[in-house]
Amino acid sequence: MLDDSPAHAEALKFFFDEHNLMALKVRDSRRLGTVLSTSICFDTTRRRRKEIGMAKILVVDDSSTVRDEVAGFLSKNGLDVATAIDGKDGLTKLKTDSNIRLIVSDVNMPNMDGLTMVEKIRGELANKTVNVIMLTTESSPAMKERGKAAGVKGWIVKPFKGDAVLETFRKLAG
Amino acid sequence: MITDQAKQSIADIFCHAARARLPAAPGDACEITAVPMWNRDRPAAPCAMVLTISSIGFRLLFVLHFSKDEATRAYYVGDDTTRSLPETLMELGNLCCGYMNQQLVNDFPDLGMSTPYELHSACVEYLDELRPDQVWTYELTIGGAVRLGVTLCLCAQAPLDFRAELATADEREGELELF
Numbered sequence: 001m002l003d004d005s006p007a008h009a010e011a012l013k014f015f016f017d018e019h020n021l022m023a024l025k026v027r028d029s030r031r032l033g034t035v036l037s038t039s040i041c042f043d044t045t046r047r048r049r050k051e052i053g054m055a056k057i058l059v060v061d062d063s064s065t066v067r068d069e070v071a072g073f074l075s076k077n078g079l080d081v082a083t084a085i086d087g088k089d090g091l092t093k094l095k096t097d098s099n100i101r102l103i104v105s106d107v108n109m110p111n112m113d114g115l116t117m118v119e120k121i122r123g124e125l126a127n128k129t130v131n132v133i134m135l136t137t138e139s140s141p142a143m144k145e146r147g148k149a150a151g152v153k154g155w156i157v158k159p160f161k162g163d164a165v166l167e168t169f170r171k172l173a174g
Numbered sequence: 175m176i177t178d179q180a181k182q183s184i185a186d187i188f189c190h191a192a193r194a195r196l197p198a199a200p201g202d203a204c205e206i207t208a209v210p211m212w213n214r215d216r217p218a219a220p221c222a223m224v225l226t227i228s229s230i231g232f233r234l235l236f237v238l239h240f241s242k243d244e245a246t247r248a249y250y251v252g253d254d255t256t257r258s259l260p261e262t263l264m265e266l267g268n269l270c271c272g273y274m275n276q277q278l279v280n281d282f283p284d285l286g287m288s289t290p291y292e293l294h295s296a297c298v299e300y301l302d303e304l305r306p307d308q309v310w311t312y313e314l315t316i317g318g319a320v321r322l323g324v325t326l327c328l329c330a331q332a333p334l335d336f337r338a339e340l341a342t343a344d345e346r347e348g349e350l351e352l353f
Contacts, residue, residue, distance in 0.1 A: 063261060065262050109289055159348055161348030
């Protein structure tokens with residue numbers, strides 16, 4: 001007769017990613033094929049982790065040097081990143097990618113500047129929940145006020161110092 | 175009319191900004207020499223990035239002249255074949271102007287900057303068409319090996335007088351100011 005002490009039981013977890021389901025099968029480790037119990041449940045931890053993983057940061061800058069620097073830093077630190085070359089491109093990317101939760105944008109860009117892009121997001125995409133941080137060489141109070149009025153969440157004066165902002169970016173993108 | 179102290183302030187702000195932003199690594203030397211205006215006998219380096227700082231009372235055109243030679247490429251780009259030298263220098267020029275902008279905004283809160291763009295240096299011959307009130311020309315040696323040139327061209331729409339209180343770069347630069 002088998003004794004049912006935990007030492008003889010082993011738990012096997014099976015994940016069904018698309019439905020965030022987890023099957024927990026407990027079997028007797030000494031008898032192959034003897035299943036003691038099976039249960040299926042929602043794996044909320046895994047679902048949450050998956051959701052955070054999917055949250056994306058959009059880096060908008062006309063300078064490829066800045067795009068590479070910022071996007072490279074964020075990617076290296078485990079964040080999912082997309083890039084856009086100006087405000088117009090940023091708006092298009094935001095419309096087509098529902099995972100974007102945070103935008104880090106320059107102000108001065110050709111075709112459409114960063115502040116106009118934010119004003120359009122708040123006007124045309126009012127139902128989108130997205131945080132915006134400006135990353136720019138501009139530091140005039142008038143420009144910051146315009147950003148505030150448009151719903152910009154924060155302002156960084158270049159140069160970009162990733163370590164100083166990484167944790168806040170994570171929270172804003174989460 | 176631009177007063178002498180305003181001219182001196184702009185020159186001082188530029189030198190401060192160039193030393194802070196144009197070396198690729200902090201601590202690298204940046205020697206700055208004022209030189210006569212470029213001309214056909216003494217041309218600036220062949221490539222140029224241009225950026226404008228504007229207020230209601232004046233426009234300041236910043237032109238950074240550079241060569242795509244081996245010394246410049248090696249210093250600013252190194253072995254990274256994915257990086258473009260003009261793009262890298264345009265961003266450094268942008269940071270240099272941003273630094274000037276941060277110093278000037280104390281006296282001119284309405285300041286704004288353009289985005290940087292690339293031109294051929296021969297275009298500086300036509301700066302006279304802007305009828306500038308003051309032009310400065312500098313040669314810079316960065317890290318002991320790289321030669322750059324800078325032309326500053328100031329057009330005033332109103333009398334200009336201020337005295338810059340030079341400060342080191344804002345200690346909060348690079349930090350996130352949450353609203």
